[in-house]
Amino acid sequence: MNNPWQRRRSVLNHDWLKNGYMKGVDAFVSRLGRQSPVQLRIQEFLISDFPVWRRRQPKLQALLADAVDALSPRSLFDLPPLSLCGPETLAWLPNLAHSLWLARYPIKEQVENSQRALKRADAAYNHIVKGLNGSTASTDPTRLRECEPLFREFSKALHALSAAISALPKKVMVV
Amino acid sequence: MSLPRIIVIDDQYGGFRRGGRNRLRENFCLLAGLQDVTGDVSAEQQGNPVAEAVFCRGQIEDGSKIGNDPEGTLEAIRSGWRQSSRWAMLFLDLHFKTGPVGDDGEPMGVARDRDARQYFGLTLLERIWRDPELRDVPIVVLSSMDRDEVEHRFASDERSVAEFIDKTDLDRERLSRALWDHGLIMDDRIIGRSVALLKCLQEARRRAKLGNDNILLLGETGTGKELLARYVHESSCRAGHPYVTVYTQGVPEGLVEDSLFGHEKGAFTGAVATRQGAAENADGGTLFIDEFGDVPAAIQPKLLRLLDKNIRETRRLGAQKTVRLDLQVVLATNRLALLSSGDFRQDLLFRAKADEPVLLPPLQERLEDIPLLAEHFLRKYETQFKTSLETERRDIGPDVMDLLRSHPWPGNVRQLERVIESAVYRWPKLRRLATAHLNMPPDHQGAHRSAMSSRSEERVDVSTSLAPRDLLRLIDQANFDPADPASWAGLAPELQKIFARFYAKLLKAALTATRKSTAANPEGEIKIHPAMKLVMRNDKLTASKAADLVKRVMSLDTTVLEQLMSDPILSEAYGIAVRLRPKGGRK
Numbered sequence: 217m218n219n220p221w222q223r224r225r226s227v228l229n230h231d232w233l234k235n236g237y238m239k240g241v242d243a244f245v246s247r248l249g250r251q252s253p254v255q256l257r258i259q260e261f262l263i264s265d266f267p268v269w270r271r272r273q274p275k276l277q278a279l280l281a282d283a284v285d286a287l288s289p290r291s292l293f294d295l296p297p298l299s300l301c302g303p304e305t306l307a308w309l310p311n312l313a314h315s316l317w318l319a320r321y322p323i324k325e326q327v328e329n330s331q332r333a334l335k336r337a338d339a340a341y342n343h344i345v346k347g348l349n350g351s352t353a354s355t356d357p358t359r360l361r362e363c364e365p366l367f368r369e370f371s372k373a374l375h376a377l378s379a380a381i382s383a384l385p386k387k388v389m390v391v
Numbered sequence: 392m393s394l395p396r397i398i399v400i401d402d403q404y405g406g407f408r409r410g411g412r413n414r415l416r417e418n419f420c421l422l423a424g425l426q427d428v429t430g431d432v433s434a435e436q437q438g439n440p441v442a443e444a445v446f447c448r449g450q451i452e453d454g455s456k457i458g459n460d461p462e463g464t465l466e467a468i469r470s471g472w473r474q475s476s477r478w479a480m481l482f483l484d485l486h487f488k489t490g491p492v493g494d495d496g497e498p499m500g501v502a503r504d505r506d507a508r509q510y511f512g513l514t515l516l517e518r519i520w521r522d523p524e525l526r527d528v529p530i531v532v533l534s535s536m537d538r539d540e541v542e543h544r545f546a547s548d549e550r551s552v553a554e555f556i557d558k559t560d561l562d563r564e565r566l567s568r569a570l571w572d573h574g575l576i577m578d579d580r581i582i583g584r585s586v587a588l589l590k591c592l593q594e595a596r597r598r599a600k601l602g603n604d605n606i607l608l609l610g611e612t613g614t615g616k617e618l619l620a621r622y623v624h625e626s627s628c629r630a631g632h633p634y635v636t637v638y639t640q641g642v643p644e645g646l647v648e649d650s651l652f653g654h655e656k657g658a659f660t661g662a663v664a665t666r667q668g669a670a671e672n673a674d675g676g677t678l679f680i681d682e683f684g685d686v687p688a689a690i691q692p693k694l695l696r697l698l699d700k701n702i703r704e705t706r707r708l709g710a711q712k713t714v715r716l717d718l719q720v721v722l723a724t725n726r727l728a729l730l731s732s733g734d735f736r737q738d739l740l741f742r743a744k745a746d747e748p749v750l751l752p753p754l755q756e757r758l759e760d761i762p763l764l765a766e767h768f769l770r771k772y773e774t775q776f777k778t779s780l781e782t783e784r785r786d787i788g789p790d791v792m793d794l795l796r797s798h799p800w801p802g803n804v805r806q807l808e809r810v811i812e813s814a815v816y817r818w819p820k821l822r823r824l825a826t827a828h829l830n831m832p833p834d835h836q837g838a839h840r841s842a843m844s845s846r847s848e849e850r851v852d853v854s855t856s857l858a859p860r861d862l863l864r865l866i867d868q869a870n871f872d873p874a875d876p877a878s879w880a881g882l883a884p885e886l887q888k889i890f891a892r893f894y895a896k897l898l899k900a901a902l903t904a905t906r907k908s909t910a911a912n913p914e915g916e917i918k919i920h921p922a923m924k925l926v927m928r929n930d931k932l933t934a935s936k937a938a939d940l941v942k943r944v945m946s947l948d949t950t951v952l953e954q955l956m957s958d959p960i961l962s963e964a965y966g967i968a969v970r971l972r973p974k975g976g977r978k
Contacts, residue, residue, distance in 0.1 A: 218553075223502075223505065227500075229535060230486070230535055231488075233536060234535040234558060234559050235403055235415070235558055236403075236415060239415065239418040239419060239422060239558075239559075240414070240415075240418050241415070242418070243418035243419075243421045243422055244420055246421055246422060247421065250438075254435070257417070260414070265414075275844055361939055375559065378559065382535075386537055
């Protein structure tokens, strides 16, 4: 996995979102549903873990914004042997390869789908923050229970987002 | 029942985090229903966990760098596998991050870590598969990385992982299902935790999952085929529906056919009413044909359509029409060489799936189960005889276990059970069971040699006759159809004769077993009092009552009394009894 975009995706989607953040949200919802949830763990999540979304969301946005360029066969012309083509060829062939790829593969739709999923996840996050009166440090049990459906919605949106990002191509495709 | 124990090899969950906790692991455990028993960090208590989990990072920290540790990881797997609470399943991550430790305390990762061809998880997988000691460990790949590369890499390998599970998909339900489908899990219904037994149970569950298959259980006598058949039924979607057993061993051909398929009214003399066979009675559930290897040749063609799972048809004797059934069929035999014996229809064996039987291991291959089994039987008979013999609760001396483990047990678990049962009723008041209390089968070494030499061949030994208790159970399970008096009319006089002879044989065995040699009588003097105490399992039985019982046994049926009196032992016993109680006790 030498493609820098693929590495970025792996760190963001696999390491952070799938293995860490999503599990954290799901575990929080599960703890919230208990008869007497352990306050320490509820607080830990709300104060330390949950707000991380704010910092990571722009990175996910940037990842998706770069996806088409990074996954295009045009990027193959940046590396040998195709980078050794003459300037005249390089003036038209990379763009042609890119256009053909866009025509053949639904990459734009896939990226747009991921971006929509990201927006939905972000909206779900904002609903929770609003539900908590703007403060993620709120640990009032009654208010938290009221927000439980919002956390479930957020979890669902995160799962959809992660699946959409995972569905993007695993390597640069040749047309 | 103890919880199954799994090992999770994962860099993120296995690592020791700052503050003595690993929150990623805590969340994972909560969602998957795992009780963390690793002991390296403080663990959250789970309510009603599915399994216990030991987490292993698979890595080692060397100064400011973290690297993978295949040797240490393999040793951790081996050491847990050797324990009696061995891994029910191993969950293996693929991608392990290595390199210098960053500000967050985590390794920063190097390009090689993410190369699907070089995932450390795959290296470990290969090492585990190459290790003969670990060949039976069920492995599930637990990773959110792409699985294509893994599947391609091992496509031509005869080994396979049990399942791929995405980390985000593993919840309580998924974990329970994976354990049930592929795990080596103990079950209270069949005592034991040896790999041989647990693999057998795993295979039985796998086959039962289909719900409409023919499943052949193959095992030596006394290995628990009937118990396993019931386990198959209860593990399948047929649980809660009929479970019907047909015995074939020593049963006349006509009766086997009638009990399996039933008959129409008028099908034969005495068939005054239509009667359903066992196959029809099992519709919707499970039909268990015990001692399938003894099905008479004439019946074999008639079983073909019943064992064809696409047809499942049966026809009552004398009927024109067939009946379609929906059931699973479990067959059992101790004829280990059934497939090559040549005396069975090949097409029937094919339908019975004789080429892929569920193999029940002999007790010799389950030596580590002997302490559990001995303990189980001890408690069972202490409880059973509590009222009649006022048994004491006892422990088992270590020398007893050594002796039990060294015996070849040609009669397998059933034979072990008899030895323990006998020890309890012969010595009800003990608090410690010692070797002297065990009535071990004789010719220990000879039996051992015989068992070892015949294990690979078909056995001809005690298994060819029914054990007395099995016989009693068979009789006890007999049913009489009020609508079919021809099938049972006139049985009583015959039953009385058989019962009289049966009881007399029992008495003779007890008289012989309790004979005491003296100088005057090296063969042994007959004593009716200890003999009757043994037969009745009642140490409080008085001598006069014993004499009454002997007289009663001998007089159960006057038509066979003469025959019994021709036996010198029985005749002598009767003489003693009459001398002791010339008048009383006759009924």
